Amino acid sequence: MAAIGDVARLAGVSKATASRALTGNGYVAEETRRRVETAAAEIGYIASPDAASLVTGRTKNVGVVIPFVNRWFFGEVLEGIERALLTAGYDLTLYNLSDSGPDRARVFEFFLARKRVDAVIAVGVDLAEHEVAALDRREKPLVCLGGTGGTAARLSVDDRAVGQLATEHLLHLGHTRIAHLAGAGASERPDTVQGLRRHGFLDAMGAAGHDPSPADVVETEMTMPGGYRAALQLLGHPGPRPTAVFAASDELAFGALRAAERLGIAMPAELSVVGVDGHEYAEMFDLTTVEQYPGEQGRSAVGVVLRLLGEGAVADPLPDSGAPLPTRLVVRASTTAAPR
């Protein structure tokens, strides 16, 4: 396998000059550079990243820790991150962190602590103090996308506002008894995504003078089957039921739609449903939703990381730091005026 020495010899220069020519660091005469480049191309030389990072300390690799890859939101974020990193010439090392399993410690203490990654993007993970500290100690920049914990750079949607927005949409339509399908743990952990959306819901309801009964707020896994089961429980009893549902994610909302159909509830005449995410299927389901552009979020996170790494040539401007990420209510046929 060709090494830089071979290139140097072929070009008739020293290893030092060859290195300078190829990396673009330091002074090299234009003609020399060309000679080196053709020599490199000729023997198909590719620099060993191991050797390079051994001395520079940079690996051109960022670690991404993410709790799911198969939930739409996360998959979309991951895709955005991947694409952005690739165009910047970075590799992406994936750590699929299943909630605080035994692996979790290993990831932080072993995998991320090794010099393998220049920085870490944590998406939707609630970081413990010591996890952040471990990264900090190794001086690895950390960018969080959603999630909680750590004082690091965090990009985040204003989830309380999202909950409020969705709920107000239903209130404006004249609904008064509105239920909420919340993510698991929403009430115990008020600082999480689920918690904040629930909070926004309660705020909006309170401001409108309503006080949702505890039975109308049900927590479940944020998946379509989760929403299905929860909605069956919410709607599948005799007696009066809510006329609208605010689901904390589109996948939950899809499940609710399916449950309503199963229960023979006319949609949207008897039940309005609003979700959150802007899921690629939302249009097909005619679902009103608060979009949040996860792919874009991923790209933004990469932008911040690159900036933190001092990568100069990054084009897109830093989003106003501190400002929440953009969201937008998209109204479709799943929500309509409350029945009288």
Place this chain on the structure above:
Amino acid sequence: MAAIGDVARLAGVSKATASRALTGNGYVAEETRRRVETAAAEIGYIASPDAASLVTGRTKNVGVVIPFVNRWFFGEVLEGIERALLTAGYDLTLYNLSDSGPDRARVFEFFLARKRVDAVIAVGVDLAEHEVAALDRREKPLVCLGGTGGTAARLSVDDRAVGQLATEHLLHLGHTRIAHLAGAGASERPDTVQGLRRHGFLDAMGAAGHDPSPADVVETEMTMPGGYRAALQLLGHPGPRPTAVFAASDELAFGALRAAERLGIAMPAELSVVGVDGHEYAEMFDLTTVEQYPGEQGRSAVGVVLRLLGEGAVADPLPDSGAPLPTRLVVRASTTAAPR
């Protein structure tokens, strides 16, 4: 940052011995090993993987190239791979290869060719000759999961048999006019997943003495909206229509279910639907499907890779090489006897 020299000094041994003690290679007295280990723990020593791979040539990292992360099947495979690699102490570098874009060449020639990965797992990608050659030249083991191209180790479902199985299930139920929702490109590329499933469908139909009209086989993107649109086209016209649909994936099938509902077609009385995958939502939709355990497939691929890398301590046995991966027909309420 602590280096192995520091550990050695603290333990009162040479770097060589320290290395042997920590890696477990070569002879080291039990007592010495303990001294080195405590010394390492004391100063929080972690070996630099860069330095190590520089000399050993192995990186403990495998590259995964995958065309989507947000299609259920692929996400599930990815998750399986990730978990298996992590437990084996390997990192996973993700390359989300969007069909033959301009990035594609970069991935193969630049990213994968660098010494960053020990091996490559390609899931569901149709490899070009020169792409395989590039990997081969670098002597990087390549394991394919599905997809086509390359002579490398390939794990694969027998997709023709899958198509046949699903179709025969419908035939046994007495259906005679059966439509097929195929993946895009099924007719042009008979060797791909879509092509093989279509082939299996046609074989089964032919064997039963039926000759599906071209209008009853429609190709579309393998997503739920894709299935929705295609099914609308297939079923949404006046006049007699198929009494059953074999969808090439569960996501397509979900879309078809949704379309049928939209069209007011009674399910399953007027229309039976069968899919492929064993999607996590299949149960909720009462969908009959040919399951194929993608997570397990990912794990198997890792098993093969580790074996190829000479990783001795791999527990699970190599699946009979050559034998197709397991599948299973799961019958649910979406399929029923043909109406008279």
Place this chain on the structure above:
DNA sequence: TGCCCGACGGGAAACGGTTCCATATTCCAC
């Protein structure tokens, strides 16, 4: 004319490990 500074290039020292080779001791077999 003399000096300094910028451009350019080479030698050699890192970077942080692993492994080859040599040496030493122990132990067992013949």
Place this chain on the structure above:
DNA sequence: GTGGAATATGGAACCGTTTCCCGTCGGGCA
């Protein structure tokens, strides 16, 4: 008692880069 494994350790080379330090060569400026 000698030979030869087997065990245990240290010294030094080596992996393939980047970068520091230094020398040379011109050219502009005082």
